Amino acid sequence: MQPIVCLHDAGSGSRDFKPITPVPPPGSRLVSFDWPGHGRSSDSNAISLEGSVRLLHALLNQLGFIQPILLGCGFGAAVAIRYSTQYPDSIRAIVACQPAGFMAPTTAARPRKPKFCLPGSVQDASQRQALRLEAVRQELQPLVAQAEASLRASKVSQQAALASLPCPVLFALSRNDRRYPIKKYLETLEPLMAKSPQHRLTVFEGSFSPIWDEPQRFAQALNGFVQAQLPPARHHHAWMLNAVDWPAENTNLWKCVHPECPAEKILPTGENPNA
Secondary structure: OEEEEEEOOOOOOHHHHHHHOOOOOOOEEEEEOOOOOOOOOOOOOOOOHHHHHHHHHHHHHHHOOOOOEEEEEOHHHHHHHHHHHHOOOOOOEEEEEOOOOOOOOOOOOOOOOOOOOOOOOHHHHHHHHHHHHHHOHHHHHHHHHHHHHHHHHOHHHHHHHHHOOOOOEEEEEEOOOOOOOHHHHHHHHHHHHHHOOOOEEEEEOOOOOHHHHOHHHHHHHHHHHHHHHOOOOOOOOOEEEEEOOOOOOOEEEEEEOOOOOOOEEEEEOOOOOOO
């Protein structure tokens, strides 16, 4: 089984990944934990970028994971990026959701205004998670401030780490995020994407988190990216649309995302093999 280690944002907890916990990519398992002082962790020591990298290294060694994939949100994504440059041969790939640390936030984040959402809907779940985080904001503010100060102090080295990423990265960005506007992300990532075709970038609707705002689409993107990184004998097919109206009208050609897999499917228009 391919381990995917989930690293949550500062001020949050391992609940960041609840929407995708029931649907891990085939052949993999999700492993999550809480940073010190967060969630179920009783340790209230200071949190910093370098300290979190050391903690992650000790944890991966203790668990005996060989080339895990790191899935990080915000501060957790910053830790994953720094970790990959310090231990370049120890991880297989990174999934970075709204990564923090390599550019300054535009303004202080403001809580989203509560709005009516259909009970049980994706929007309702996203809104309730945002309200949960707002409820614990004051209690966790000292830790959040420590994490943010650490990121500010490490901005130059984090930008260097971003420019020299040794492993493939899927950047998952929210289109309407106010703290880190999509335009800033794209300006920063465009040079990297141009020279490093192994990286991927996907923009998701919403302003809170790709995982919560579009959980089904995020799970599909995660699965496709993960399967493309695995050794050929260990991957499971994940499908990408390759040609429309081929080989005949109203049929489409789909190919497996793995660069070494020749598998393909011909399906009627409207059918998605990833659904």
